[in-house]
Amino acid sequence: MSFGPDDTPYDAIGGEERVRRLADRFYDHMDLDDAFKIIRELHPDDLGESREKFFEFLSGWLGGPPLYMQRRGHPRLRMRHAPFPIGDVERDQWLACMAAALDDLEVAGELRSFLDARFQQVADFMRNR
């Protein structure tokens, strides 16, 4: 996985299938690991739609096709998260869940440092209490 100045994170991670896998592994961990119970309980019982929306979002956010925007409009993430109580504990569970998914895909090196920092920023921004 090389990640140079000319690569999008989307390409560096390996394209569509790998991005879909990242979204799926993220929700697998959330669903199966009790360490993520608090955030799991904020989500619907059936995670099918969540998986799809997150994949579409990540596709554009990582520099690939902006599927979420094309299909659903502007993500307005902070507004969409406003109904859910998100503080430090929820943010940290979310980030740990994402770290587990990135580990599964063996995302390492510069790409990993870049993504860890960017996820940290958005997750911080999502806190509303």
Ligand code: HEM
């Ligand atoms: C910080 C802790 C976070 C918590 C507790 C959280 C929780 C949730 C919940 C409960 C939903 C609604 C369920 C659903 O529609 O699937 C949701 C939706 C979503 N979240 Fe998060 N989230 C967090 C951070 C993030 C971050 C950092 C991102 C992006 C990098 C993100 C992206 C999304 C997307 C794209 C949706 C679907 C929006 C929609 O179309 O309804 N979330 N999140």
